[in-house]
Amino acid sequence: MADDGVLVLLDLPDEEVGQLLKRKVRDLRKGLLLLDDAPPLKAIKITPVQIEGVIPTPVKSDVYQQAEKARRRLVQLGELLDSSQLRESLNITKQAVSAATRANRMFTVEVEGQAYYPVFFADGKVDRTVVERVARLLGQLPGWTKWDFFVSRRGSLGDLSALEALGKGKVDLVEKVACAFHEEMTR
Template sequence: MVTYQSHRKPEAGGEPLATDDTSANHGASAAQLAEVLQSYAAPDAEALPMNIAQETFQEAYAFLLNAVAQDDRPALIAYMRRDLDRVAEQELAAPSVQHQVSTQQFMADMAEQERQQRQLDVATKKLLSGALLREKLQVTPQALSAALKARRLFALRGPSGEYAYPAFFADPRHDRQVLEKVSKALGSLPGAAKWDFFTVQRLSLGGKSPLDALAKGKVDAVMAAALAYADE
């Protein structure tokens, strides 16, 4: 089973621990996904007609999702979707010669891309340290920990393994109570999956991200999208 979540307890006197531990578990996840793929892979896939190849891809995709716990699927979907988008963009820009990449290498590359993206998010202040978020919100460590426990806030692993918090919770352009309500509606999803929900454009919201939709006052639509996302 692929695990994206940490169940460690907060250290006494330290920063409250978040519920997302993606970076720490990428190694194990890579090995487990590799085993799943090896049990499914078809050695003659290149010789398949296009329609059969598409069906095989869809079956493999479903096979991967069924191989992990239901609570882990939204995060896995987010990672695969993001990386497939990147591959498509690269191919459109400069078609490359087909080459085989091992599942272990794919997962390692994905983990590195994730780390670089987190580094950029921290550098551009889209993600904040716990201390900085507390300063902006003017709350105590205990209050921040309580908000995390109640799922009103969430955090992600930063590029160096530290916890980082979405800056939009302290953005005066957004209603913090509404943001917390949406975060809570997303339930026990990992922080990475919640971050994906808030920041990625969605067809159900007219091509807007939930953050942009909330800025337009579409609270009910975003709540509906959050509940649907949590049930995926």
């Protein structure tokens, strides 16, 4: 009976319900950020209570289509560069790009099956070696998650994005927040 799960949930201490909710929100956020890399959305079991988190297919495909449209727009705006554009901008070899990517100093994001590099590796607004150092701190996180770290405003950075904070010389703070972000996303 479905009501049994609700009654069990209502009997849990508030702190435990809060922890369950927080985990659920974190999982949902990861799923939205990592549309390409996230497992299919389906029932998620959380002990001791089972809470089903099914997002209907039309909603999922609509969100996916909106994300893809926004990603295509980033390519059109020049915010994302293909490998040859990046190499030309930086005047480096294909091998150097590959080595930096393997070492997590650079990363790619996928748009319609093609890999792109964020323009901030090449635009010179922030010292590339600093950007690469921060990217490396983000480890093996998927590219779109790393993108989110660099471009989204964060309270922990004084309501600046990581790129804005780096531009203001707050390198140590950004590195500290990058480590915390990596830890949070890999829990």
